[in-house]
Structure formats: structure tokens, C-alpha cells
């Protein structure tokens with residue numbers, strides 16, 4: 039074998055390893071989550087863990103019911119949806135359908151900048167400005183609550199939703215619009231009856247990934263949600279989403295103890311939830327591409 | 335022209351994409367119930383011209399149009415005319431078949447619905463009628479609720495013709511309707527066009543000289559945005575006036 043051939047082989051090998059390293063990381067993460075998370079179930083039944091209403095990990099005896107944390111996460115994320123879905127899809131429609139070239143050239147990068155603002159800055163904003171405002175406006179004891187976290191998370195997820203939804207809209211071939219105009223449809227009719235249905239699953243993918251982003255977000259909810267591990271009964275109750283619990287407690291949980299394993303188990307649950315959302319998004323968007331004839 | 339009734343008339347039309355002068359002082363009459371072919375090398379402005387006739391080019395930003403275009407005696411460029419109204423009367427079939435990602439029935443009924451027709455029976459009748467007229471009924475009558483994207487290219491193109499016919503336009507514009515089709519589908523579309531000319535006025539852009547010769551009554555030859563020659567198809571192909579026309583149809587330049 040010539041030296042040249044050998045060199046080719048080595049280069050190919052290096053790139054193969056690089057390409058598969060992300061798979062390796064994924065497997066490693068899953069492995070660690072399972073290894074460190076599962077031991078909690080030796081001491082706590084799965085059903086007590088998932089559906090237990092009390093999260094008192096440092097009490098004597100401790101209680102490891104994560105329901106309040108799960109509900110907290112979902113509550114906050116759902117609230118965020120009410121903000122980021124109309125805002126994100128609305129702005130995507132505007133950018134795609136109505137904006138002039140100039141506006142588009144300004145708006146798109148602006149939204150991408152919004153996506154790149156570090157989450158701690160959103161957290162600051164939520165703590166220092168939004169929370170006091172909510173407190174005053176609604177006359178509630180503290181502003182750090184579900185509503186506060188939802189609003190700020192919604193704003194954070196908006197760029198994701200907007201930019202993915204905008205992509206979905208721009209994937210709709212121009213020929214569909216032309217066909218619609220050619221039979222005398224107005225712009226509005228074309229949008230409602232042709233463009234949005236054609237982009238529908240792409241838009242749902244955008245929403246799911248926005249939701250996934252909201253559920254996984256940590257710093258902001260840690261700062262904005264109030265941190266009480268209770269099952270909220272109103273949007274003004276403080277909550278402790280799963281991510282916030284892990285971030286806040288990991289430092290003080292003794293390594294190898296029940297609390298430590300419980301936090302890993304929460305991380306595992308979180309991982310599975312976001313994994314599920316991403317798979318769902320992938321399936322839907324693949325169907326979308328096939329539907330539009332863009333190949334699988 | 336021999337005093338035929340004129341359905342559409344372009345009068346002194348100039349068109350710009352930005353600074354690019356794409357059509358230069360075009361004067362062309364489209365005779366009622368006849369087929370008018372537009373030929374010319376790529377980029378000479380054929381599509382641009384035909385897309386002016388149903389105000390389709392308005393969607394392209396930064397363009398300028400001067401001159402007049404008439405449909406019967408209606409000045410279709412007048413600011414008080416709704417472009418949707420023009421497009422209802424002047425239908426268009428595109429180069430690439432472009433059915434909606436909906437089922438076959440909905441593809442046809444769409445045009446009726448957006449034009450405010452709600453009567454279910456009427457819609458159904460029109461769908462069947464236009465599928466029959468576009469010679470595709472027999473192939474799709476048992477699968478009206480299948481996705482239109484599952485049809486072959488030639489079937490899709492006839493479906494697009496049906497979609498166009500359903501709203502009962504007066505003029506049909508075809509922009510290279512056979513460019514992406516096989517010879518058999520092409521044949522079918524040509525036969526269909528000859529059939530349709532009894533009821534409609536037709537303008538067709540084509541790259542295929544034989545096709546122009548086979549199906550058209552009048553032919554216009556465009557070159558770099560100019561209408562070089564416009565006459566009876568026979569005349570254009572047998573005894574063209576201008577040497578550039580002759581060069582083009584005999585394939586001496588493309």
C-alpha cells in the first residue's frame with residue numbers, strides 16, 4: 039500500500055471518529071443519567087417518586103415526590119406557550135408575508151440576536167423589572183411566580199418559534215402561491231387556505247421545539263419562578279421547575295446520597311421529555327417535507 | 335390581422351425588472367378563439383410578457399410597467415381594477431405542474447371556493463365538468479380524494495388545466511406547459527389545447543417549434559425583449575419577414 043493511500047485512510051479514520059463522537063457523548067450522557075439516577079428507586083418506589091406530592095429532600099426522613107417539580111415545569115412551559123406561540127408565529131407570518139425586503143433584512147437578524155442573549159440576562163430582567171411590575175399591577179405578595187417565569191420564558195422561546203416557523207413558511211414553494219393567485223384568490227385567502235396548511239406541520243415542529251426549549255431552560259426559571267416546591271393552584275403561585283431544582287440543589291446534595299440520585303433521576307426524566315419532544319418534531323417535519331415533495 | 339375579433343391587446347408595453355428593460359414597446363393582439371404562440375430564445379421575455387396578461391408579475395418587487403393591456407375593452411392595468419378579477423377571467427397554467435398539496439377534488443374546488451361559490455352541488459358539478467373537459471376524468475374519477483401529488487407529471491398538468499377551467503375563465507395562458515412532460519403527455523395536452531380553443535382564447539409560450547406550428551394560429555417571435563415579428567403561424571414558419579425569425583425557426587441560433 040502506498041504512503042498516499044495510507045494517508046487517505048488515516049484522514050478518513052479521523053473524520054469518522056469526529057463524526058461519531060457526538061453519538062458517543064449522547065450514549066455517555068444517557069449511561070451516566072441511568073447509572074446515577076436509577077439507584078434512588080432502591081429506596082423510593084417509582085410511583086411515589088413520580089406522583090409524590092412532597093419534595094422535602096433535606097428533611098428527616100426526606101421525601102422525594104417530584105410531582106410538584108414536574109407540574110411546575112409543565113405549568114411554566116405551558117404559560118410560556120401562550121406568549122411564544124402567538125408572538126413567534128405572528129412575527130413569522132409578518133416577516134414572511136408582509137414585510138418589505140428592508141424590514142425583513144432588519145427583523146430576521148434582530149430576532150436571531152434575541153435568541154443569542156444569555157439566559158441570565160433574561161433572568162435579571164425578570165427579577166429586577168418584570169417581577170416588581172407584576173407585584174404592583176396584580177397586587178400579589180411576591181412577583182417571582184409562575185406568571186413571571188412564563189412570560190420571560192415565552193419571550194426567550196419566541197425567537198426559536200419565529201425563526202423555525204418562518205423557515206417552514208419560506209419552504210412553501212412559490213408555485214403554490216402562484217397557483218392560488220392565478221385562480222383569483224386574494225393574498226389573505228392564499229395565506230389561510232394554502233400557505234399555512236402547507237406549512238402546518240413545519241409550524242407545529244416550531245412550537246414543539248419552542249416548548250422543548252422552555253422546559254429545558256434553567257437559569258431563567260431559577261431566578262424568576264420563585265422556587266417553592268408546591269403544586270401551584272394559580273398563576274401567581276411560585277413554583278420550582280425541575281431544572282431549577284437540580285441547579286439549586288446539586289451543590290448541597292452529598293455525592294452518592296439519596297438526594298443526589300434523586301436529582302439525577304429528575305435529570306433523566308427531563309432528558310426523556312425533551313428527547314421525546316425532539317423526536318416528535320423530527321417525525322412531523324419529515325412528514326412535512328414529504329408532503330411538500332421536498333424529499334425525505 | 336384579418337379583422338378577427340380581438341380578445342386581448344397589448345399596446346406599447348414596456349416592462350422593467352429594476353433597471354433591466356425586459357420588454358420593449360410590445361404591440362400584440364390575441365385573437366378570440368384562436369391559439370397564439372409566443373416563441374423566442376431563452377431570456378427574451380416570453381414568460382414576462384405572458385405573465386403581464388393576468389397581472390401575475392405584480393408580485394415581483396421593484397418592477398415598472400408602462401403601456402396598456404386590454405381584455406375586450408377593459409383596461410386591466412387601470413388602478414381601479416382588482417387583479418384577482420383579472421386572474422379570474424384570464425387563467426394560467428405554469429411550466430411546472432403545480433397542484434396544491436391537497437386531494438384531487440379540493441384542487442379544483444379551491445378556485446370556486448375562493449371566488450365565493452358555496453353551493454355544494456354546483457361545486458361538484460363544476461369539478462366533474464372541468465375534469466372531463468381537461469381529459470383527465472377517466473383517470474381520476476375513482477380517486478378524487480387521493481392526494482394530487484401522487485399523479486404523474488402529465489396528469490398533474492391536466493389537473494392544473496382543470497383547476498383553471500373550473501372558474502370559467504375567458505382566456506387561458508400557458509407558459510411552456512409541456513416543458514417537463516414526456517411526448518405522450520405532451521401530445522395529450524396539445525390535443526386538449528386544440529379542443530379548448532373552441533371555447534377559449536389561448537396564448538401559449540413554447541420552446542418547441544413543431545408544437546407552435548402544430549397548434550397555433552398566430553405566432554409572435556421575441557428576441558431580447560423586442561417583438562420581432564408577429565403573424566399567422568403559417569407565414570412565420572413558411573415565409574418569415576425578418577431574417578432573425580428565419581434564423582431562429584430554422585435553428586441557426588438558439
Ligand SMILES: Nc1ncnc2c1ncn2[C@@H]1O[C@H](COP(=O)(O)OP(=O)(O)OP(=O)(O)O)[C@@H](O)[C@H]1O
Pocket residue numbers: 351354356374375376377378379380381382383394
Ligand atoms: N424576477 C425577475 N427579476 C429580475 N429579472 C428577471 C426576473 N424574471 C425574469 N427576469 C429577466 O427578464 C428577462 C426575461 O425573462 P423571462 O423569464 O421572461 O424569459 P423567457 O423568455 O420566459 O425565458 P425562458 O425561455 O428561459 O423561460 C431575462 O433576462 C431574465 O433574466
Ligand SMILES: [Mg+2]
Pocket residue numbers: 380381382509
Ligand atoms: Mg419562461
